[in-house]
Amino acid sequence: MGNHYQNPYTGMKILILEDEDIIAKRLARLITEILDQPATISCVSYLDEALEQMSKNSIDLLFLDLNLNGENGFEILEQMAGESFQTIIVSANEDQAIHAFEYGVLDFVPKPFGRERLEKAIGKYLQPEQPGGQTKFLTIKKRGRIISIKLEDVLYIQGASTYSELHFKNGSKDLHSKSLSGLMKILPSSYQRIHKSHIVDMNSVKEIAVKTGGKYSLVLENDVRIPLGRSYYKAIKKKWFSE
Amino acid sequence: MNLIYTFLKIVAICTILFLIVSSIRQSGLSPHFINPEFTYARDIRFHMGDDRTWSNPNFDDTHWARQIKDSTGIFWVRVKVNIETPTLAIEGTAMQVEFLASYECFWDGVKMGANGIVGNNDEEEMAGNLFKVLAIPDSLAGAGQHTIAFRASNQNGQGKIRFWGMQIGAFDKITRSPLQFTVAVMIFSGIFLVIGIYYLFMFFIPYRKRAYLLFGCLNLTVFALIGMEYMKFYYHYPYSFHYQRLDIIEWISVVFFFLLISFYLANFNLPKKIWIWAYSVLFLVMLMISNIGEYLMGNIYTVNHDLALYILALLTFSISTLVVIRAIVFKNPGSHEALIGILPCFLIIFYYDLMLFLGFVNLVVFNLISLSHQLKIEKELQQASMLRSLRLESEMLRKNLQPHFIMNTLTSVMEWIEQDAKTSIKFIQALADEFKILNSISTEKLISLEQEIDLCRVHLKIMSYRKGISYNLEISDVPLEETIPPAIFHSLIENGISYSRPISNELTFHLSYQSDAGQRVYRFFNDQSVSHIESPEEGIGTKYIKSRLEESYGSRWSFSHGPKLSGWETIIRIPIQV
Numbered sequence: 001m002g003n004h005y006q007n008p009y010t011g012m013k014i015l016i017l018e019d020e021d022i023i024a025k026r027l028a029r030l031i032t033e034i035l036d037q038p039a040t041i042s043c044v045s046y047l048d049e050a051l052e053q054m055s056k057n058s059i060d061l062l063f064l065d066l067n068l069n070g071e072n073g074f075e076i077l078e079q080m081a082g083e084s085f086q087t088i089i090v091s092a093n094e095d096q097a098i099h100a101f102e103y104g105v106l107d108f109v110p111k112p113f114g115r116e117r118l119e120k121a122i123g124k125y126l127q128p129e130q131p132g133g134q135t136k137f138l139t140i141k142k143r144g145r146i147i148s149i150k151l152e153d154v155l156y157i158q159g160a161s162t163y164s165e166l167h168f169k170n171g172s173k174d175l176h177s178k179s180l181s182g183l184m185k186i187l188p189s190s191y192q193r194i195h196k197s198h199i200v201d202m203n204s205v206k207e208i209a210v211k212t213g214g215k216y217s218l219v220l221e222n223d224v225r226i227p228l229g230r231s232y233y234k235a236i237k238k239k240w241f242s243e
Numbered sequence: 244m245n246l247i248y249t250f251l252k253i254v255a256i257c258t259i260l261f262l263i264v265s266s267i268r269q270s271g272l273s274p275h276f277i278n279p280e281f282t283y284a285r286d287i288r289f290h291m292g293d294d295r296t297w298s299n300p301n302f303d304d305t306h307w308a309r310q311i312k313d314s315t316g317i318f319w320v321r322v323k324v325n326i327e328t329p330t331l332a333i334e335g336t337a338m339q340v341e342f343l344a345s346y347e348c349f350w351d352g353v354k355m356g357a358n359g360i361v362g363n364n365d366e367e368e369m370a371g372n373l374f375k376v377l378a379i380p381d382s383l384a385g386a387g388q389h390t391i392a393f394r395a396s397n398q399n400g401q402g403k404i405r406f407w408g409m410q411i412g413a414f415d416k417i418t419r420s421p422l423q424f425t426v427a428v429m430i431f432s433g434i435f436l437v438i439g440i441y442y443l444f445m446f447f448i449p450y451r452k453r454a455y456l457l458f459g460c461l462n463l464t465v466f467a468l469i470g471m472e473y474m475k476f477y478y479h480y481p482y483s484f485h486y487q488r489l490d491i492i493e494w495i496s497v498v499f500f501f502l503l504i505s506f507y508l509a510n511f512n513l514p515k516k517i518w519i520w521a522y523s524v525l526f527l528v529m530l531m532i533s534n535i536g537e538y539l540m541g542n543i544y545t546v547n548h549d550l551a552l553y554i555l556a557l558l559t560f561s562i563s564t565l566v567v568i569r570a571i572v573f574k575n576p577g578s579h580e581a582l583i584g585i586l587p588c589f590l591i592i593f594y595y596d597l598m599l600f601l602g603f604v605n606l607v608v609f610n611l612i613s614l615s616h617q618l619k620i621e622k623e624l625q626q627a628s629m630l631r632s633l634r635l636e637s638e639m640l641r642k643n644l645q646p647h648f649i650m651n652t653l654t655s656v657m658e659w660i661e662q663d664a665k666t667s668i669k670f671i672q673a674l675a676d677e678f679k680i681l682n683s684i685s686t687e688k689l690i691s692l693e694q695e696i697d698l699c700r701v702h703l704k705i706m707s708y709r710k711g712i713s714y715n716l717e718i719s720d721v722p723l724e725e726t727i728p729p730a731i732f733h734s735l736i737e738n739g740i741s742y743s744r745p746i747s748n749e750l751t752f753h754l755s756y757q758s759d760a761g762q763r764v765y766r767f768f769n770d771q772s773v774s775h776i777e778s779p780e781e782g783i784g785t786k787y788i789k790s791r792l793e794e795s796y797g798s799r800w801s802f803s804h805g806p807k808l809s810g811w812e813t814i815i816r817i818p819i820q821v
Contacts, residue, residue, distance in 0.1 A: 020651050021711030026658040046744065067647050069741055092650030111646075112654035 012039040015053055017076075018065040018090065019045045023111070027063055027090065030118050045069070047076055059085045061125055066091040066100065077103050079146055082139035084162065084177040086185065088121050101134035103148075104186040124185065133186040138166065140174050149174070155204060156226055157183060159197035169204075169221065194218060194236060195229040202240050252580070252612060287311070287406065288321040293394065297321070298349035300390035311404050317361060320393040320406055329386050332413035336384040338377045338391075339417045341407035343482040345371040346395035350383050359481070361396040368398040370481035376418055379411070399483030421476040428476075431600050432469040438607060439463035454510035458610065461502045465603045468495045472600075489548070496552055500525060500559040507563045507585075510614070511570035511578065521562050528558055553592060560588045576620045577613030584609030628794070632688065635790055639730045640685055642737070642787075643677070655709050670708045676701045681730075688795055689726040696723070696754075698733050703752075706740055713749045714740065721756040725763070725820050728791035732767060734784040735813055739769045743811060758819060767813040792817065 014031060018024040024043040031041055044050045047068065053059070062080060064087055066073030073091070077100060080087050086106040089096075090113070097108040107121035137148040149166070158165045159180035167173045176183065180199055184191070190203050206219045208228065216228035228236065288307035296302060297319045304321050311320070320342075330336050338355075340348070345359030345368050356378075359371025383389070397404050410417060439462030446455040471492050474480065480488070504525065508518050532551045563585050570578035584606045591602035642648070652674060659667030680698045684690045696718060703714040716736075736752060743750060753768045785804075792800040796817050804813040 020655065020709050022655040022658050022709055023651060026654065029658075029662075069744075092646040092648075092654075094646070111650035112657050114657065 012037070012061065013057060013059045014039055014041045014061045014063070015050060015059045016041065016043045016063045017045075017047070017050045017068065018043065018063065019069045020065070021045075023065075023090075027118070030115050031063075031122065034115065034119050034122050047071060054083075061085055061106075061122075062087045063090050064088070066096055067093065074099070074103070077105070078139055078148065081105070081137075082141050082146060082177055084179070084182065086125055086178075086182060088125070098134070102136040104133065104135035104138060106133075106186055127185075128181075130185070132189045135186045135188060138176055140166070140176050142174065151187075154201070155220055155222070155224060156201070157199040159199075167224075171222075192236060192240070194232050195227055198226050198229075200226055205240070208237065208241060286323055289318065289404075289406075291316060291318045293317040293319070295394075298352050298354070298392045298394070300351045300392075311406055313403050315397060315400065315402050317363065317394070317396045318404065320395060322391045322393075322409075323388055324391060324411065325388050326384065326386050326411065329384055330413045332415060334414040335381055336379040336411065337414040337417040338379055338409050338411045339421075340375045340377065340409040341373060342371075342375070342393065342395070342409075343373060343400055343403070343405040343407075343485055344393075344395040344397045345369060345482070346393040348377055349392040349394070350379060351389050352392075353383060355379065355383075361394055362398055363396070365398050368396050370399050370483040372479040373475055373482045373485055374421075374479040376414075378414065384411075397482075399481075401486050403486075405485075425473055425476045428469060428473045428600065431604055432466050434604065435462045435466040435469065435607065438611065439466055452509075454506060454614070457502055457506040457509055458614065461499070461506050462607060464495060464499045464502055465600075465607070468492065468499060469600055469603075471495060493548060493552065497529065497555065500555050503559055504562050504566070506610075507566040507570075507581065510581070510617075511566060511573075511575050513566060513569070517566075521566075524562065525555070525558060529555060556592045557589075560585060560592070564589075577616040580609045580613035580616060584613065631790060631794060635787070635794060636685055638787055640681065642730070642734075642783075643681055651709060652705070666708070670705070673701055673704045673708070677705060684729045687729055690729045691723065692721055692725055692727060693723040695727060695729065695732055696721075698730065699736050699752075702733060702736060710740070711748065712745055715749070715751040717751055717753045719753070719755045721754055721765075727765075727817070728788075728795050731788050731791060731815070732765075734788050735767050738782065738784045739811065743769055759816075761819050762816045763819055765815045765817075767815070768807065768810055770808070770810045788815075 012035065016024050016027050016031075018027060024045070028041045028043055032039070042053060044053060050062075062083075062085055064073070064077065064080065066077065066089055068076065073096070077087070077089070081103045087104075089100045089105050089108045090111060091097075091100075091108065092111045094108075094110040097110070100108050107124050109117055109121050136151055138151055138154070139146055139148050141147075149168075153168050153170070154166050155169045156167050157176075157180065158167060160175070162179050164176045164178060164180050164183055165173055166176055178186075180193070180197065184193060184199060187199070190201055191199055192202050193199050200218060200220060204221045206221065209217050209219050209225065211217065214230075216230070216233050217225045218228050219225055288304040288309065289311045290297070290304070290307040291314055297304075302321075307321070338348075340358070342358070345357075345361050347357045347361060348355045357371075358375040360367070360369035362368030391409075393406075439459050442455050442459030442462065446452065446459060471488060474488065501522075504521050505518075507513075508521060532554060564582070567578055567581045567585055571582065587605050588602045591599050656667055656670060659670060677698065680694065680701065684694055684698070696716070699716055703716055706712075707714045714736075732754060739750070739752060751770050753766075753770065755766045755768075757764050757766075785802075789802055792802060792815070799818050801816045802813070804811065806812070
């Protein structure tokens with residue numbers, strides 16, 4: 001686990017999509033102060049500029065204003081949520097927070113914000129995976145189209161290099177651009193990493209099965225069996241199976 | 244509500260039917276009061292002059308005139324009556340006479356009584372009453388033929404002699420039946436009196452509507468008309484007053500005709516031109532058939548008074564009906580009820596007297612329904628417009644209190660406080676200015692262009708600080724003292740800032756003015772901006788502007804917008820200020 005702290009953030013690429021000049025400057029200034037490490041921060045005011053930037057260089061973190069020049073912020077969000085990077089919403093309308101979290105954003109920073117609040121949001125990004133999100137939908141790109149799928153339809157998630165493979169309860173599967181560790185940061189707390197390449201919803205786990213040779217696996221609905229990593233066994237047993 | 248309304252209409256129709264039926268039954272009891280030509284009076288003998296012996300039943304009057312000829316002086320009227328079965332009533336027999344003269348009455352030669360004093364001239368004569376009841380002694384009222392002779396004078400009769408006849412019967416019935424009949428009439432007239440007073444109160448206290456004043460007067464006129472028309476039954480006035488009474492009735496009728504037409508014209512808001520037409524037609528016809536017409540044009544157009552009234556009534560009802568039909572075509576509320584009110588009037592003018600007043604009852608009741616219906620709709624509209632004004636006021640304030648504006652503003656303030664305290668002071672000052680203006684105009688429906696432009700400028704200042712873009716407003720030829728609904732251009736600026744994308748860091752709004760065909764035309768344009776998003780057809784800002792225009796100008800405005808050159812153009816047309 002310690003590996004996660006090994007400076008994978010050097011040269012972190014951050015994009016700020018905000019149409020208010022002063023606020024964009026404020027974000028950039030505070031982020032620089034908070035990060036205390038080299039990072040590339042760019043500010044854009046319009047969606048097309050943002051998309052252009054993203055197509056040129058991949059980014060790690062997006063700060064998104066939901067009320068952008070009269071655009072529908074949620075349409076943009078839906079588009080961004082399926083990407084590999086994490087998104088932090090910065091918005092004046094706090095009542096949009098619940099809805100935004102359902103789309104799988106890392107944090108929702110209400111305006112006006114001070115340094116502390118922004119620090120907390122960036123902290124979420126820097127921290128190791130710690131489920132506790134309120135995501136209800138996952139957005140995937142399929143043949144150029146953006147599709148929202150219900151998280152409750154997902155049985156388990158398997159890591160596949162920098163992206164993930166969603167396995168649905170009906171047996172089908174799809175790819176998601178975020179890595180397992182990226183997803184862990186936005187998934188609700190019932191989701192648990194049980195293996196270096198598997199996440200399951202513990203609500204759908206029936207039991208722990210023990211195989212010969214001290215190998216463990218979790219039995220899910222539909223009798224699907226997922227290997228349970230040895231290093232995860234103790235913690236999971238304590239957290240989910242102790243009376 | 245509609246159910247109750249329909250129910251009320253049915254009740255009104257039933258009440259009127261009941262009144263008509265009961266009145267016809269009532270009048271059936273004593274038909275001669277409806278039609279005062281008695282059979283008795285047909286066989287009369289008339290002679291000018293004076294001789295006491297003419298009272299003798301045996302006097303031979305065969306050479307006397309069989310018809311009364313108008314003249315002035317002392318004259319005699321002899322009537323032969325046949326009593327088939329003498330009344331058995333304990334209170335005895337009575338004779339009721341309707342005669343426009345002073346007279347002494349002889350029954351088979353015996354003087355039975357007098358009505359006034361017969362005289363050779365004005366001073367000598369004392370006018371008798373039109374109605375007179377004389378008691379007949381039982382000894383004279385036996386079965387068989389009787390001769391009744393009147394020694395009469397008509398010094399106050401304007402040269403006319405009117406003998407309408409008499410009725411003989413049980414004393415009780417003779418004296419009471421006119422009053423019984425009058426009861427029904429008085430009930431009707433009470434309706435008109437109360438409604439008349441009520442609508443005068445309605446006019447003078449809560450609603451200054453001309454139609455209410457006219458309707459009140461109309462009802463009081465009908466009340467007066469009934470009072471005068473049926474006066475003879477309850478007030479046995481001297482016969483000399485009879486001709487004045489007829490004149491009064493004629494004048495009241497004329498007033499009624501003008502009031503009825505005016506009421507419909509006012510109630511359905513007809514243009515002045517039609518008022519003038521209606522009045523002219525009525526007045527010209529009145530002139531033609533009146534004495535003045537006779538004087539001016541010879542007597543080709545002159546008609547007797549009854550026919551004149553009939554023509555005027557027909558004309559009045561026709562004009563009124565046309566007005567009501569126009570109201571129906573224009574879908575004015577209450578117009579259908581008004582038609583039900585006026586149509587039966589055409590039928591009833593053929594039957595004067597009682598039926599006419601039943602027609603009035605119908606007219607008034609249905610116009611009452613019509614007026615209440617209108618009042619209901621007016622109230623609803625008033626309420627709706629009040630609500631809209633309140634909604635618009637809160638909408639305008641909310642636009643500037645909405646989180647998007649406030650929270651972004653506060654975030655900018657935070658940044659300046661931390662980074663550039665001086666700018667933060669200037670910015671807060673501008674913000675305070677905008678709120679001051681908003682506060683001062685929030686409850687107004689119209690504000691001066693000067694105030695509006697101040698509001699726009701201070702808003703642009705705030706947005707320039709926030710967005711780091713230089714926003715400007717250029718005005719050309721705009722009269723600053725004229726008024727417009729508040730926050731109209733302010734909303735256009737908000738839209739402009741949201742939906743346009745300045746190429747350089749500068750965006751200028753242009754407001755220009757011109758007057759065109761009695762309208763004020765404001766052109767609002769923002770330049771050198773590429774609208775990167777299609778402006779929504781009915782965004783909140785546009786809806787707000789349209790509601791404000793409707794609130795102040797009804798339907799006399801227009802709003803259009805669209806891309807023009809590289810910018811966005813909005814054109815607002817509103818009426819010239821009076």
